[in-house]
Structure formats: C-alpha cells, structure tokens
Amino acid sequence: MANFNTLVVQPLLGARDSLQAVDWQRIKERFAAYAAWLQSQPDPTAVHEAVRNLEQLARYVRDLMLLANNFVAFRDFYDRSKSATFQVGTLYLDTRSCDLCVAVNDAAKHTALASLARICLVYVDCTRGADKMSVAAAMTAGDSDQLMVGRNGVFYDRKGLDWNATITKIVDHPISLRQAFWSPYKRLARLVSEQLQKMAASKAKASEERMGSLATNVVGKAAVPAAAPQPKPAAMPAPFDVARFAGIFAAIGLAVGALGTALASVLGGLFALKWWQMPIALLGLLLLVSGPAVVMAWFKLRSRNLGPILDANGWAINARARINIPFGTSLTKLAVLPAHAQRSLTDPYAEKSNHGLLLVALLLLAAALAAWKWGWLAF
Known part of the structure; x- marks a missing residue:
C-alpha cells in the first residue's frame, strides 16, 4: 500500500491519509486508456510463434537453394570451383591431395556400406591436440603401391586448420587405368621376389643349421673325458646312387631344354615377322x-x-551420383614440380653402372640375330 500511495495516489490526487470512492473512480478513469491499450495487444504466445515462423521462412529463403544443391542436385559437388557441404577438407598423403573427404563416426560400420561405391577409400584418424576425428578419403588418381596402414599424412579442414592423419583402414578398389595396366607385371615381379626371398631364406637357414650342428659336434668331442666310453661307430654312408642322380640331371636338362625351345620358338616367330610387324x-x-x-x-x-x-553416414540419397573417370581424376591431384623447377639427377652415392656389359650383350644379341637372318645360324 505504501508503494501504491507513493507511485499512484500522490502523483494523481496529492498527499492524503484516506482514499474515498470518488478518488478511486478518478484513478480508474486516468488508467482507462492504458487498460484499453493492454487489451488491444495480441497474445504473447501467438507473437512468439509468429516470430519463429518468420525466422524459419527467412532461413528457407536463404538456405533452401544451398540445401538443394548439396542434397538433391549435387551441383556444388560437381562444380570443381566449390566444395559440397559433406566435403570436410583435403587430405595430403603419398604425393597426392584428396578433395573428396567425408567425416565418419565408426569406420567399421561405414565400410560395410561404403565399399559398394567401388571407390578406393582410405580411412584416417586425425588428431589436433586433444581433438580427434575420423575421415574417409577417396583415392581416385595414382596407384596404391605405397598405401598401407600406419602411413602418416596431413589433413586440412575447411577452416584451414592442419591435423595429423594416420591410415587405419583401406578399402581396395581400382584407382586408375594406368594402375590396372601395370598391375599384372607388378604382381609377377612381387611373386618372383617373394619366391627368391623364400628360397634364399631356406638356404640360409639350412646353412646355419649345418654350421650349428658342426659346432656342436666339435664342442662335444672336445668335452669328452679320457675315461668316457668309446662312441658307437658311425653308420656307413649310403652308397652313391648313380641312377638317381642321373635321373635328376636328366630332369634338369629336360626343363632347361624345354625353356630354351620355347624361347627359341618365340624369338623365331618374332624374327620371322617383317620389321614393321614386330612393334605390332x-x-x-x-x-x-x-x-x-x-x-x-x-x-x-x-x-x-x-x-x-x-x-x-546416415544420409538418404536417391540419386545415383556417378563419378566417371575424368571427374574422378580431378578429385585427386598428383604432386608436380613447381614452375621453373629442375630435378638434380646427380647422385654422389650412385652405384657403378654396368653400361659396358649391357652394350656388349646387345652387340652379341645383334650379331646372333644377323647371323640367323643371313642363314649362318639356325635355331
């Protein structure tokens, strides 16, 4: 009541100790216009709802085209001057940069469906201080010879921040036609190298076992006391089987002869062609x-x-967003020398070359071909 007297009664009626009915009526008349104004105001709940609807409309006007270009038409993805909303950055790895990088939460779960895209995917764990995230990068140019779990790279996000990236998983698919062209020869070279390494390892192991056995025998003989019983006489070695070794050498001779015959037939067929038919x-x-x-x-x-x-990643994509060979190649850039840069091919620690032996071998081969061509030599 004290506040009512101070804020309402005294400003309107002056100081007084009591309030009569006539005075109360005068106060109500003075506040009638304000009461009418309050009653004319809309419902606050409806006003807030209208403001929210207006905000949504403004956002739709601003972002609807952006949403359609990234979720429906993929216009920003196919326009190489822009980046789609799902492209989270660029991965620099193995002398190339990958622009098609998407964030993933669970690499194992993502792989189960993403492998159907038939794109070579490299999953990397990115760290920046205490922050971590996982990224799947599409490799669409180059080859996969040096891609392996554990290799490190650098990832730049859309804000330009750099992250340390480490390969954790690889989904293998063809990357380029060049890789497919050389793949049979690389597999053959890898197979030959593995077989030679296995053969060398087995020979080295057998040699080590023989040396170890010899050393054990020598040490054992030196440690035998004088009063020790005489060892049993060693068994007589098996007699030399001439027929067995003759069969082995005959088999080796047949194999070498078969290889020589096959090589001679191939070379004979090749040299029987005209000079312009050989490249064909x-x-x-x-x-x-x-x-x-x-x-x-x-x-x-x-x-x-x-x-x-x-x-x-949880999207619902109806369109078949194809990635053909030219567009796929543009998504991954291979490293090139900067303009006006030159390679230094001088190696101070280079091994001695065998160009002289190679030249002699080529001359002997040319002489053999000439002799065969002129009828001096017959295969």
Missing part, C-alpha cells in the same frame, strides 16, 4: 597380358557411385 606383335602381347585387367578396371571405374558413401 609386342603391342599385341602387352594387350594380351594387360588387356583383361584394364577392361575390368574400366567397368569398375565407370560404375563408381557417391551414394553409398553418404548413405553410410
């Missing part, structure tokens, strides 16, 4: 070896699809 024959041999791998890779590269990668 070599090209046909290359196509025979590499052709199937290239054809299979071509079909797989043409069927690459972005949809499974986004579906694995």
Whole structure:
C-alpha cells in the first residue's frame, strides 16, 4: 500500500491519509486508456510463434537453394570451383591431395556400406591436440603401391586448420587405368621376389643349421673325458646312387631344354615377322597380358557411385551420383614440380653402372640375330 500511495495516489490526487470512492473512480478513469491499450495487444504466445515462423521462412529463403544443391542436385559437388557441404577438407598423403573427404563416426560400420561405391577409400584418424576425428578419403588418381596402414599424412579442414592423419583402414578398389595396366607385371615381379626371398631364406637357414650342428659336434668331442666310453661307430654312408642322380640331371636338362625351345620358338616367330610387324606383335602381347585387367578396371571405374558413401553416414540419397573417370581424376591431384623447377639427377652415392656389359650383350644379341637372318645360324 505504501508503494501504491507513493507511485499512484500522490502523483494523481496529492498527499492524503484516506482514499474515498470518488478518488478511486478518478484513478480508474486516468488508467482507462492504458487498460484499453493492454487489451488491444495480441497474445504473447501467438507473437512468439509468429516470430519463429518468420525466422524459419527467412532461413528457407536463404538456405533452401544451398540445401538443394548439396542434397538433391549435387551441383556444388560437381562444380570443381566449390566444395559440397559433406566435403570436410583435403587430405595430403603419398604425393597426392584428396578433395573428396567425408567425416565418419565408426569406420567399421561405414565400410560395410561404403565399399559398394567401388571407390578406393582410405580411412584416417586425425588428431589436433586433444581433438580427434575420423575421415574417409577417396583415392581416385595414382596407384596404391605405397598405401598401407600406419602411413602418416596431413589433413586440412575447411577452416584451414592442419591435423595429423594416420591410415587405419583401406578399402581396395581400382584407382586408375594406368594402375590396372601395370598391375599384372607388378604382381609377377612381387611373386618372383617373394619366391627368391623364400628360397634364399631356406638356404640360409639350412646353412646355419649345418654350421650349428658342426659346432656342436666339435664342442662335444672336445668335452669328452679320457675315461668316457668309446662312441658307437658311425653308420656307413649310403652308397652313391648313380641312377638317381642321373635321373635328376636328366630332369634338369629336360626343363632347361624345354625353356630354351620355347624361347627359341618365340624369338623365331618374332624374327620371322617383317620389321614393321614386330612393334605390332609386342603391342599385341602387352594387350594380351594387360588387356583383361584394364577392361575390368574400366567397368569398375565407370560404375563408381557417391551414394553409398553418404548413405553410410546416415544420409538418404536417391540419386545415383556417378563419378566417371575424368571427374574422378580431378578429385585427386598428383604432386608436380613447381614452375621453373629442375630435378638434380646427380647422385654422389650412385652405384657403378654396368653400361659396358649391357652394350656388349646387345652387340652379341645383334650379331646372333644377323647371323640367323643371313642363314649362318639356325635355331
């Protein structure tokens, strides 16, 4: 009541000790206009709802086209001057930069569906201080010879911040036609190298076992006391089996002869051609070896699809966002020398070359070919 007297009665009626009915009526008349104004105001709840609707409309006007270009038409993705909203940055790894990088929460779960995209994916764990995240990067150019779990790279996010990246998983798919062309020869070279390494390892192990056995026998003989009983006489070695070794040498001779005959027949057929037919024959041999791998890779590269990668992240993609060979190549940039830069090919620690021996071998081969061509030598 004291506040009512101070704030209302005294300003309107002056100081007084009591309030009569006539005075109360005068106060009500003075506040009638304010009461009418309050009653004319809309419902606050409705006002707040209208403000929220207006905000949503403003956001739709601003972002609806951006949403359609990234979730429906993928215009920003196919426009190489822009980056789609799902592209979280660029991964620099193995002398290349990968622009198609998406964030993933669970690499194992993501792989189950993303592998259907037929894109070579490299999953990396990125760390920056205490912050961590996982990224799946698409490799669409180059080869996968040096891609392996544990290799490190650098990831730059959309804000330009750099992260330490480490490969944790690789989904292997064809990357390029060049890789498919050389893949049969690389597999053959790898197989030969592995077999030679296994053979060398087995020979080294057998040699070590023989040396260890010899050392054990020598030490054992030196440690035998004078009163020790005489050892049993060693068993007589088996007699030399001439027929057995003759069979082995005959088998080796047959194998070498078969290889020589096959090589001679191939060279004879090749040299029987005219000079302009030889490159065509070599090209046909290359196509025979590499052709199937290239054809299979071509079909797989043409069927690459972005949809499974986004579906694995929880999106609902209806469109088949194809990634053909030229567009896929543009998503991964290979390292090149800067302008006006030159390579230094001088190696102070280079091994001695065998160019002289190679030249002699080429001269002998040319002489043999000339002798065969002129009828002096017959295969």
